[in-house]
Amino acid sequence: MSAPVRRTDDSETPAPVDEESLVRQARRGDLEAYDELVRRHQERIYATIYHMTANHEDANDLAQESFIKAFQALKSFKGGSSFYTWLYRIAVNKTINFLKQRKNRIHMSLDDLDFNAEHDPDLMALISDKTPRREAGLAELQEKLNAALLKLSEPHRLVVVLHDVQGQSHEEIAKIMDCNIGTVRSRLFYARQQLQALLSDYLK
Amino acid sequence: MNENENENNFESLCRLLVLKRHETPPPGYFNYFSSQVLQRIRAGDTGKSANWLEDLFGQALWLGKLLQAFDVKPVFASAFAGALCLLLFLGIIYAERPDLSSQPVLQSATTAASFAAISPSLSQSAGQMGIVSSTDPVLSLQPVASLFVQQNSLAQPVSFSLPGN
Numbered sequence: 001m002s003a004p005v006r007r008t009d010d011s012e013t014p015a016p017v018d019e020e021s022l023v024r025q026a027r028r029g030d031l032e033a034y035d036e037l038v039r040r041h042q043e044r045i046y047a048t049i050y051h052m053t054a055n056h057e058d059a060n061d062l063a064q065e066s067f068i069k070a071f072q073a074l075k076s077f078k079g080g081s082s083f084y085t086w087l088y089r090i091a092v093n094k095t096i097n098f099l100k101q102r103k104n105r106i107h108m109s110l111d112d113l114d115f116n117a118e119h120d121p122d123l124m125a126l127i128s129d130k131t132p133r134r135e136a137g138l139a140e141l142q143e144k145l146n147a148a149l150l151k152l153s154e155p156h157r158l159v160v161v162l163h164d165v166q167g168q169s170h171e172e173i174a175k176i177m178d179c180n181i182g183t184v185r186s187r188l189f190y191a192r193q194q195l196q197a198l199l200s201d202y203l204k
Numbered sequence: 205m206n207e208n209e210n211e212n213n214f215e216s217l218c219r220l221l222v223l224k225r226h227e228t229p230p231p232g233y234f235n236y237f238s239s240q241v242l243q244r245i246r247a248g249d250t251g252k253s254a255n256w257l258e259d260l261f262g263q264a265l266w267l268g269k270l271l272q273a274f275d276v277k278p279v280f281a282s283a284f285a286g287a288l289c290l291l292l293f294l295g296i297i298y299a300e301r302p303d304l305s306s307q308p309v310l311q312s313a314t315t316a317a318s319f320a321a322i323s324p325s326l327s328q329s330a331g332q333m334g335i336v337s338s339t340d341p342v343l344s345l346q347p348v349a350s351l352f353v354q355q356n357s358l359a360q361p362v363s364f365s366l367p368g369n
Contacts, residue, residue, distance in 0.1 A: 031242055031245065031246070034242070034245075035238050035239075035242055038238040039238050042234055042237050042238060043234060046229065046234075046237070050227070050229070051227075056229060060229075063237075064237075064240060064241050064244060067241045068241060068244055068245055110227060111227040111228055111229050111230075112228065112230075113223070113226045113227060113228075114226045114227075114228045116226060117223065117226035120222065120223075120226070122219040122222060138223070141220070141223060142227065145220060145221070145223055145224065161224075164218055164221040165221055165222075165224040165225060192213075192214045195217055195221075196214060196217050199217065199220065202220065203216045203217060203220065
Protein backbone atom coordinates (compact mmCIF):
# COMPACT_ATOMS: atom_id res chain seq x y z
CA MET A 1 0.00 0.00 0.00
CA SER A 2 1.59 3.28 -1.07
CA ALA A 3 1.65 6.36 1.11
CA PRO A 4 -0.78 9.04 0.02
CA VAL A 5 1.44 11.93 1.03
CA ARG A 6 4.93 12.44 -0.33
CA ARG A 7 7.59 14.00 1.86
CA THR A 8 10.25 16.15 0.28
CA ASP A 9 13.88 15.74 1.34
CA ASP A 10 14.53 19.36 2.15
CA SER A 11 11.62 19.95 4.51
CA GLU A 12 9.46 18.06 6.97
CA THR A 13 6.20 19.45 5.63
CA PRO A 14 4.39 16.99 3.41
CA ALA A 15 3.89 17.98 -0.20
CA PRO A 16 0.22 17.89 -1.10
CA VAL A 17 -0.70 15.09 -3.43
CA ASP A 18 -3.06 15.94 -6.24
CA GLU A 19 -6.57 14.61 -5.96
CA GLU A 20 -6.38 12.56 -9.13
CA SER A 21 -3.58 10.36 -7.86
CA LEU A 22 -5.30 9.98 -4.48
CA VAL A 23 -8.40 8.79 -6.28
CA ARG A 24 -6.33 6.35 -8.35
CA GLN A 25 -4.75 4.93 -5.20
CA ALA A 26 -8.10 4.72 -3.41
CA ARG A 27 -9.59 2.87 -6.39
CA ARG A 28 -6.91 0.22 -5.88
CA GLY A 29 -8.14 -0.15 -2.31
CA ASP A 30 -5.63 2.14 -0.60
CA LEU A 31 -7.47 3.21 2.54
CA GLU A 32 -4.76 5.68 3.52
CA ALA A 33 -5.32 7.57 0.29
CA TYR A 34 -9.05 7.49 0.85
CA ASP A 35 -8.53 8.76 4.39
CA GLU A 36 -6.80 11.80 2.90
CA LEU A 37 -9.71 12.33 0.49
CA VAL A 38 -12.21 12.12 3.36
CA ARG A 39 -10.22 14.66 5.37
CA ARG A 40 -10.14 17.06 2.44
CA HIS A 41 -13.90 17.03 1.89
CA GLN A 42 -15.44 16.07 5.23
CA GLU A 43 -16.21 19.60 6.40
CA ARG A 44 -17.96 20.74 3.26
CA ILE A 45 -19.89 17.50 2.81
CA TYR A 46 -20.98 17.53 6.45
CA ALA A 47 -21.94 21.22 6.26
CA THR A 48 -24.04 20.76 3.12
CA ILE A 49 -25.93 17.84 4.63
CA TYR A 50 -26.29 19.61 7.97
CA HIS A 51 -27.71 22.77 6.38
CA MET A 52 -30.16 20.63 4.41
CA THR A 53 -31.35 18.57 7.40
CA ALA A 54 -30.87 21.03 10.30
CA ASN A 55 -29.97 17.99 12.38
CA HIS A 56 -26.45 17.13 13.55
CA GLU A 57 -27.06 13.41 14.12
CA ASP A 58 -28.69 12.91 10.73
CA ALA A 59 -25.93 14.89 9.06
CA ASN A 60 -23.29 12.74 10.78
CA ASP A 61 -24.93 9.48 9.62
CA LEU A 62 -25.56 10.69 6.10
CA ALA A 63 -22.07 12.15 5.68
CA GLN A 64 -20.45 8.89 6.82
CA GLU A 65 -22.72 6.83 4.58
CA SER A 66 -21.96 9.11 1.63
CA PHE A 67 -18.22 8.55 2.03
CA ILE A 68 -18.74 4.80 2.42
CA LYS A 69 -20.92 4.67 -0.68
CA ALA A 70 -18.40 6.76 -2.62
CA PHE A 71 -15.59 4.36 -1.68
CA GLN A 72 -17.64 1.38 -2.82
CA ALA A 73 -18.58 3.12 -6.06
CA LEU A 74 -15.07 4.42 -6.82
CA LYS A 75 -14.60 1.77 -9.51
CA SER A 76 -17.56 3.23 -11.40
CA PHE A 77 -16.11 6.76 -11.17
CA LYS A 78 -15.10 7.52 -14.74
CA GLY A 79 -13.45 10.85 -14.04
CA GLY A 80 -15.87 12.77 -16.29
CA SER A 81 -16.28 15.31 -13.50
CA SER A 82 -14.04 16.13 -10.56
CA PHE A 83 -14.03 13.76 -7.61
CA TYR A 84 -15.40 16.62 -5.51
CA THR A 85 -18.45 17.13 -7.78
CA TRP A 86 -19.06 13.38 -7.96
CA LEU A 87 -18.86 13.05 -4.17
CA TYR A 88 -21.22 15.99 -3.74
CA ARG A 89 -23.75 14.33 -6.04
CA ILE A 90 -23.70 11.17 -3.93
CA ALA A 91 -24.14 13.16 -0.72
CA VAL A 92 -26.88 15.36 -2.16
CA ASN A 93 -28.86 12.42 -3.61
CA LYS A 94 -28.58 10.53 -0.35
CA THR A 95 -29.74 13.57 1.61
CA ILE A 96 -32.69 14.31 -0.68
CA ASN A 97 -33.84 10.66 -0.52
CA PHE A 98 -33.55 10.80 3.25
CA LEU A 99 -35.52 14.05 3.46
CA LYS A 100 -38.30 12.65 1.28
CA GLN A 101 -38.69 9.74 3.66
CA ARG A 102 -38.73 11.78 6.83
CA LYS A 103 -40.95 14.48 5.26
CA ASN A 104 -43.32 14.91 8.17
CA ARG A 105 -40.87 14.05 10.94
CA ILE A 106 -38.82 17.20 11.11
CA HIS A 107 -36.73 17.49 14.24
CA MET A 108 -34.08 20.16 14.46
CA SER A 109 -30.85 19.44 16.30
CA LEU A 110 -28.80 22.52 15.62
CA ASP A 111 -25.08 22.95 15.98
CA ASP A 112 -23.89 25.71 18.29
CA LEU A 113 -22.91 29.05 16.87
CA ASP A 114 -19.19 29.66 17.03
CA PHE A 115 -17.57 32.50 18.96
CA ASN A 116 -17.18 34.65 15.83
CA ALA A 117 -20.94 34.92 15.31
CA GLU A 118 -21.22 37.37 18.21
CA HIS A 119 -18.55 39.53 16.65
CA ASP A 120 -19.90 39.59 13.15
CA PRO A 121 -21.00 43.22 12.50
CA ASP A 122 -23.55 42.18 9.86
CA LEU A 123 -25.23 39.78 12.24
CA MET A 124 -25.14 42.22 15.11
CA ALA A 125 -26.81 44.78 12.84
CA LEU A 126 -29.62 42.31 12.25
CA ILE A 127 -30.37 42.03 15.94
CA SER A 128 -29.83 45.74 16.66
CA ASP A 129 -32.59 48.17 17.42
CA LYS A 130 -33.10 48.82 13.72
CA THR A 131 -34.78 45.47 13.14
CA PRO A 132 -38.50 45.08 13.87
CA ARG A 133 -37.80 42.10 16.16
CA ARG A 134 -34.92 43.70 18.06
CA GLU A 135 -35.42 41.51 21.09
CA ALA A 136 -34.43 38.49 19.03
CA GLY A 137 -31.14 37.03 20.09
CA LEU A 138 -28.78 35.15 17.83
CA ALA A 139 -30.07 31.77 19.01
CA GLU A 140 -33.64 32.69 18.19
CA LEU A 141 -32.58 34.05 14.84
CA GLN A 142 -30.72 30.81 14.15
CA GLU A 143 -33.80 28.76 14.95
CA LYS A 144 -36.11 30.91 12.82
CA LEU A 145 -33.67 30.83 9.92
CA ASN A 146 -33.41 27.03 10.03
CA ALA A 147 -37.17 26.65 10.32
CA ALA A 148 -37.64 28.92 7.30
CA LEU A 149 -35.09 26.94 5.28
CA LEU A 150 -36.88 23.71 6.11
CA LYS A 151 -40.05 25.15 4.58
CA LEU A 152 -38.39 25.34 1.16
CA SER A 153 -38.53 22.38 -1.19
CA GLU A 154 -35.34 20.30 -1.27
CA PRO A 155 -34.02 21.62 -4.63
CA HIS A 156 -34.62 25.25 -3.59
CA ARG A 157 -33.04 24.71 -0.18
CA LEU A 158 -30.05 23.04 -1.79
CA VAL A 159 -29.43 25.97 -4.13
CA VAL A 160 -29.56 28.46 -1.24
CA VAL A 161 -27.27 26.30 0.89
CA LEU A 162 -24.71 25.78 -1.87
CA HIS A 163 -24.74 29.37 -3.11
CA ASP A 164 -25.53 31.67 -0.21
CA VAL A 165 -24.17 29.62 2.65
CA GLN A 166 -21.27 27.74 1.06
CA GLY A 167 -20.43 30.27 -1.60
CA GLN A 168 -20.33 27.95 -4.60
CA SER A 169 -20.70 29.27 -8.12
CA HIS A 170 -23.78 28.79 -10.28
CA GLU A 171 -21.73 26.61 -12.65
CA GLU A 172 -20.56 24.32 -9.88
CA ILE A 173 -24.09 24.03 -8.47
CA ALA A 174 -25.43 23.20 -11.95
CA LYS A 175 -22.89 20.36 -12.20
CA ILE A 176 -23.76 19.02 -8.75
CA MET A 177 -27.50 19.21 -9.36
CA ASP A 178 -27.18 18.00 -12.95
CA CYS A 179 -29.23 20.87 -14.38
CA ASN A 180 -28.51 24.03 -16.39
CA ILE A 181 -27.35 27.34 -14.96
CA GLY A 182 -30.67 29.03 -15.80
CA THR A 183 -32.48 26.55 -13.57
CA VAL A 184 -30.03 27.24 -10.75
CA ARG A 185 -30.56 31.01 -11.08
CA SER A 186 -34.35 30.79 -11.17
CA ARG A 187 -34.40 28.40 -8.20
CA LEU A 188 -32.15 30.71 -6.25
CA PHE A 189 -34.34 33.72 -7.00
CA TYR A 190 -37.54 31.91 -6.02
CA ALA A 191 -35.97 30.45 -2.86
CA ARG A 192 -34.72 33.86 -1.74
CA GLN A 193 -38.14 35.39 -2.34
CA GLN A 194 -39.70 32.69 -0.19
CA LEU A 195 -37.15 33.16 2.56
CA GLN A 196 -37.55 36.91 2.53
CA ALA A 197 -41.29 36.51 3.01
CA LEU A 198 -40.83 33.97 5.79
CA LEU A 199 -38.23 36.03 7.62
CA SER A 200 -39.65 39.50 6.98
CA ASP A 201 -39.87 40.19 10.75
CA TYR A 202 -36.13 39.77 11.08
CA LEU A 203 -35.03 41.68 7.99
CA LYS A 204 -34.71 45.40 7.69
CA MET B 205 -33.19 41.16 -13.72
CA ASN B 206 -29.39 40.95 -13.75
CA GLU B 207 -27.37 39.24 -11.07
CA ASN B 208 -26.18 42.38 -9.24
CA GLU B 209 -29.68 43.77 -9.04
CA ASN B 210 -30.85 40.44 -7.69
CA GLU B 211 -28.10 40.44 -5.04
CA ASN B 212 -29.04 43.97 -3.98
CA ASN B 213 -32.68 43.01 -3.52
CA PHE B 214 -31.72 40.25 -1.14
CA GLU B 215 -28.84 41.98 0.58
CA SER B 216 -30.14 41.69 4.15
CA LEU B 217 -31.30 38.13 3.57
CA CYS B 218 -27.84 37.18 2.33
CA ARG B 219 -26.34 38.79 5.44
CA LEU B 220 -28.72 36.78 7.60
CA LEU B 221 -27.80 33.57 5.77
CA VAL B 222 -24.18 34.17 6.78
CA LEU B 223 -25.31 33.12 10.25
CA LYS B 224 -25.46 29.55 8.95
CA ARG B 225 -21.70 29.60 8.38
CA HIS B 226 -21.20 30.09 12.10
CA GLU B 227 -23.03 26.87 12.99
CA THR B 228 -20.26 24.43 13.77
CA PRO B 229 -20.31 20.83 15.04
CA PRO B 230 -18.93 20.02 18.52
CA PRO B 231 -15.19 20.72 18.97
CA GLY B 232 -12.99 17.87 17.78
CA TYR B 233 -15.78 16.34 15.73
CA PHE B 234 -13.76 16.23 12.52
CA ASN B 235 -10.71 14.73 14.28
CA TYR B 236 -12.45 11.37 14.41
CA PHE B 237 -14.75 11.58 11.43
CA SER B 238 -12.45 10.01 8.81
CA SER B 239 -11.32 7.25 11.19
CA GLN B 240 -14.98 6.36 11.82
CA VAL B 241 -15.61 6.19 8.08
CA LEU B 242 -12.58 3.96 7.53
CA GLN B 243 -13.56 1.77 10.46
CA ARG B 244 -16.97 1.21 8.89
CA ILE B 245 -15.40 0.48 5.50
CA ARG B 246 -13.01 -2.06 7.06
CA ALA B 247 -15.92 -3.67 8.91
CA GLY B 248 -17.60 -4.17 5.55
CA ASP B 249 -20.37 -1.73 6.23
CA THR B 250 -22.46 -1.30 3.12
CA GLY B 251 -24.16 1.79 4.45
CA LYS B 252 -27.48 -0.06 4.46
CA SER B 253 -28.04 -0.35 8.18
CA ALA B 254 -29.17 3.19 8.84
CA ASN B 255 -31.12 3.63 5.67
CA TRP B 256 -32.31 0.18 4.66
CA LEU B 257 -35.65 1.55 3.43
CA GLU B 258 -33.90 3.64 0.82
CA ASP B 259 -32.06 0.57 -0.47
CA LEU B 260 -35.24 -1.47 -0.45
CA PHE B 261 -37.01 1.20 -2.50
CA GLY B 262 -33.99 1.37 -4.78
CA GLN B 263 -34.45 -2.32 -5.58
CA ALA B 264 -38.23 -2.17 -5.88
CA LEU B 265 -38.73 1.00 -7.91
CA TRP B 266 -42.48 0.53 -8.27
CA LEU B 267 -42.81 0.43 -4.48
CA GLY B 268 -40.84 3.64 -4.12
CA LYS B 269 -42.96 5.34 -6.80
CA LEU B 270 -46.14 4.12 -5.16
CA LEU B 271 -45.14 5.52 -1.77
CA GLN B 272 -44.00 8.75 -3.44
CA ALA B 273 -47.44 9.05 -5.05
CA PHE B 274 -49.00 8.60 -1.60
CA ASP B 275 -46.84 11.44 -0.32
CA VAL B 276 -47.72 13.76 -3.17
CA LYS B 277 -51.46 13.01 -3.30
CA PRO B 278 -52.99 11.62 -0.11
CA VAL B 279 -56.12 10.76 -2.10
CA PHE B 280 -54.12 7.91 -3.67
CA ALA B 281 -53.39 6.57 -0.20
CA SER B 282 -57.11 6.71 0.70
CA ALA B 283 -58.07 4.99 -2.56
CA PHE B 284 -55.45 2.30 -2.01
CA ALA B 285 -56.61 1.71 1.57
CA GLY B 286 -60.24 1.56 0.36
CA ALA B 287 -59.32 -0.99 -2.30
CA LEU B 288 -57.51 -3.11 0.30
CA CYS B 289 -60.53 -3.00 2.66
CA LEU B 290 -62.86 -3.99 -0.20
CA LEU B 291 -60.57 -6.88 -1.09
CA LEU B 292 -60.51 -8.02 2.53
CA PHE B 293 -64.30 -7.77 2.80
CA LEU B 294 -64.81 -9.76 -0.40
CA GLY B 295 -62.34 -12.34 0.88
CA ILE B 296 -64.32 -12.76 4.12
CA ILE B 297 -67.62 -13.09 2.23
CA TYR B 298 -66.12 -15.62 -0.15
CA ALA B 299 -64.66 -17.62 2.75
CA GLU B 300 -68.06 -17.77 4.48
CA ARG B 301 -69.83 -19.08 1.37
CA PRO B 302 -70.21 -22.89 1.13
CA ASP B 303 -67.21 -24.40 -0.51
CA LEU B 304 -67.77 -25.44 -4.10
CA SER B 305 -65.89 -28.71 -3.56
CA SER B 306 -68.49 -29.87 -1.04
CA GLN B 307 -71.29 -29.72 -3.63
CA PRO B 308 -71.42 -33.55 -4.37
CA VAL B 309 -71.67 -34.23 -0.64
CA LEU B 310 -74.59 -31.84 -0.36
CA GLN B 311 -76.26 -33.48 -3.29
CA SER B 312 -75.95 -36.88 -1.57
CA ALA B 313 -77.31 -35.43 1.63
CA THR B 314 -80.24 -34.01 -0.25
CA THR B 315 -80.80 -37.40 -1.84
CA ALA B 316 -80.81 -39.04 1.56
CA ALA B 317 -83.20 -36.43 2.93
CA SER B 318 -85.58 -36.85 0.00
CA PHE B 319 -85.40 -40.59 0.45
CA ALA B 320 -86.43 -40.18 4.08
CA ALA B 321 -89.26 -37.86 3.04
CA ILE B 322 -90.62 -40.37 0.57
CA SER B 323 -90.73 -43.21 3.09
CA PRO B 324 -91.18 -41.67 6.55
CA SER B 325 -92.07 -45.01 8.10
CA LEU B 326 -88.86 -46.53 6.93
CA SER B 327 -86.82 -43.68 8.30
CA GLN B 328 -88.70 -43.86 11.60
CA SER B 329 -87.98 -47.53 11.97
CA ALA B 330 -84.41 -46.94 10.98
CA GLY B 331 -84.19 -44.34 13.72
CA GLN B 332 -85.50 -46.83 16.24
CA MET B 333 -82.91 -49.31 15.12
CA GLY B 334 -80.17 -46.79 15.80
CA ILE B 335 -79.48 -45.80 12.25
CA VAL B 336 -78.08 -42.36 12.18
CA SER B 337 -78.80 -40.12 9.22
CA SER B 338 -75.62 -38.87 7.77
CA THR B 339 -74.52 -36.33 5.22
CA ASP B 340 -71.90 -38.77 4.00
CA PRO B 341 -72.25 -39.77 0.37
CA VAL B 342 -72.39 -43.42 1.43
CA LEU B 343 -75.51 -44.01 3.45
CA SER B 344 -74.82 -46.66 6.02
CA LEU B 345 -77.75 -48.79 7.01
CA GLN B 346 -75.82 -50.71 9.64
CA PRO B 347 -76.69 -49.94 13.28
CA VAL B 348 -73.87 -48.03 14.90
CA ALA B 349 -72.21 -49.86 17.75
CA SER B 350 -71.22 -47.94 20.83
CA LEU B 351 -67.80 -46.42 20.57
CA PHE B 352 -67.09 -47.14 24.24
CA VAL B 353 -66.80 -50.51 25.94
CA GLN B 354 -69.51 -50.77 28.55
CA GLN B 355 -68.16 -52.02 31.88
CA ASN B 356 -71.34 -51.75 33.94
CA SER B 357 -71.05 -55.35 35.03
CA LEU B 358 -67.72 -54.70 36.73
CA ALA B 359 -68.94 -51.71 38.74
CA GLN B 360 -69.76 -52.42 42.39
CA PRO B 361 -71.50 -50.05 44.78
CA VAL B 362 -69.28 -48.94 47.68
CA SER B 363 -70.47 -47.78 51.05
CA PHE B 364 -68.29 -46.15 53.64
CA SER B 365 -69.08 -46.38 57.30
CA LEU B 366 -66.99 -44.52 59.80
CA PRO B 367 -66.10 -46.38 63.01
CA GLY B 368 -67.47 -43.62 65.25
CA ASN B 369 -70.98 -43.67 63.75
